[in-house]
Amino acid sequence: MLLHGVNSDTGITIDAPTYPGLDQFKLDQSDLLWNTMSELRVYKTDAEIEAIRWANQVSSKAHVEVMHAIKPGLYEYQLESVFMHYCYAKGGARHVCYTCVNASGPNASILHYGHAGAANTRKIQDGDMCMFDMGSEYCGYGADISCSFPANGKFTADQKAIYEAVLDANRRVLNSAKPGDCWVEMQYLAERVLLSHLKNLGFLRGDMQGMQQDRLIGLFMPHGLGHLLGVDTHDAGGYLPDCPTRPEGTGVCNLRTARVLQPRMVLTIEPGIYFIASVLEPAFQDEKLKKYLVEDKIRAFFLIWGS
Numbered sequence: 001m002l003l004h005g006v007n008s009d010t011g012i013t014i015d016a017p018t019y020p021g022l023d024q025f026k027l028d029q030s031d032l033l034w035n036t037m038s039e040l041r042v043y044k045t046d047a048e049i050e051a052i053r054w055a056n057q058v059s060s061k062a063h064v065e066v067m068h069a070i071k072p073g074l075y076e077y078q079l080e081s082v083f084m085h086y087c088y089a090k091g092g093a094r095h096v097c098y099t100c101v102n103a104s105g106p107n108a109s110i111l112h113y114g115h116a117g118a119a120n121t122r123k124i125q126d127g128d129m130c131m132f133d134m135g136s137e138y139c140g141y142g143a144d145i146s147c148s149f150p151a152n153g154k155f156t157a158d159q160k161a162i163y164e165a166v167l168d169a170n171r172r173v174l175n176s177a178k179p180g181d182c183w184v185e186m187q188y189l190a191e192r193v194l195l196s197h198l199k200n201l202g203f204l205r206g207d208m209q210g211m212q213q214d215r216l217i218g219l220f221m222p223h224g225l226g227h228l229l230g231v232d233t234h235d236a237g238g239y240l241p242d243c244p245t246r247p248e249g250t251g252v253c254n255l256r257t258a259r260v261l262q263p264r265m266v267l268t269i270e271p272g273i274y275f276i277a278s279v280l281e282p283a284f285q286d287e288k289l290k291k292y293l294v295e296d297k298i299r300a301f302f303l304i305w306g307s
Contacts, residue, residue: 002027005034008239009227009256035240041230042237043264048141052229052266055143058091059083059136063147066132072151076102076120079132087136097142098233101133104151109276111223124151129159135233142233144268158301162273165197169271173225177269181261184247187225190271191217191251198273206292216292218250219283222276226268227256235266275301 004016016029044052065086066079080100087093101114104124108131114120124130128151135143148163150156155163169190177186195211198204198220204211211217228235238257239246247258261267280298283289 001033002029003033003037005031005038007236009232009234009236038236038240041235042228042259043262044230044266045264048230049264049266051139051141052143054091055093055097055136055138055141056145058087058093058138059134059143059145061090062086062136063132063134063145066134067149070124070130070151072124072126072128074124076104076107076114076122076124079124079130080114080120080134083132083134091136091138093136093138095137097135097137097144101131101146103131103133104128108148109274111274126152127156128152140231142229142231144227144229144233144270146270146272161197161201165194165201166271166273168197169193170269173269173271177261179261179263182244182258183225183261183267184244184252184255184258186261186269187247187252187255188212190225190269191221194221194271194273202297203294204292205294211292214288214292215250215252216289218252219279219289219293220273220275221251221271222254222274222279223270223272224252224255226270229266229268277302 002016004014006013062083066082069082070079080102083100084096087096099114100120101112102120103110103113104122105128107113107118107122108129110118129148130151131146131148133146135145150159172193173186173190176189191212192208195204195208195217199208204216228237234256238259244258247253247255275298283293284295
């Protein structure tokens with residue numbers, strides 16, 4: 001039996017190993033081993049949960065250390081360095097679980113900013129909002145923590161309003177999610193909370209039910225609510241053959257899993273609001289969507305906010 005299959009999160013195919021003389025053996029070429037191993041990774045043991053908890057505790061404290069260190073004039077990569085040093089020096093976590101995202105100002109509207117093509121190189125400005133997404137790895141298990149805060153330590157009224165909208169969605173899901181709940185329904189809960197805040201803040205107008213039916217939230221949160229966490233940042237097992245299929249619709253189609261929540265699963269809860277010009281500009285011309293959008297209000301937030 002050889003391990004091979006397709007990672008439903010990344011779409012990457014893992015090919016079965018080959019070596020001279022392999023054809024002398026009776027081989028099982030099915031994806032049985034892949035699916036079995038992936039399913040095992042969904043449910044964590046006590047030891048695995050303890051490793052994940054430690055990685056997240058260390059990472060949380062490292063994020064706070066970054067908040068103490070930040071000031072306008074520093075470069076994004078300098079705060080990445082503060083985070084990585086703290087995780088290793090104070091928590092024994094030698095590696096990060098993924099490339100650190102240290103996005104300031106307009107960079108905060110770039111999903112997964114910080115990679116080699118955009119390597120946390122911007123100088124942080126007074127008045128910037130920072131969206132830092134960083135997590136340590138401990139004993140092979142990872143953390144994944146995203147947080148937004150003002151570089152100068154003081155929220156403007158607009159910054160505070162958007163921050164609190166995202167925080168409300170996070171807490172509503174955190175307080176609602178329990179074994180037996182469908183993760184897709186948790187996505188929809190977060191969407192309702194975010195849309196309600198955006199409407200109350202004057203970014204949107206019209207019928208809330210219509211907004212959800214027309215998948216308006218995908219303009220402001222172009223990713224899923226969260227994902228399984230473990231050995232990989234986006235851990236295996238999201239869409240196995242016996243699992244619910246990927247939901248359709250803008251935004252929700254990006255969910256990393258549609259499974260029913262069960263004990264010993266570990267998932268992140270990461271709602272967000274982004275003002276991405278390249279996403280919103282076409283919507284201003286879309287007959288179905290533009291009726292909901294307060295264009296002038298939204299344009300005022302281009303290039304200055306990401307959460």
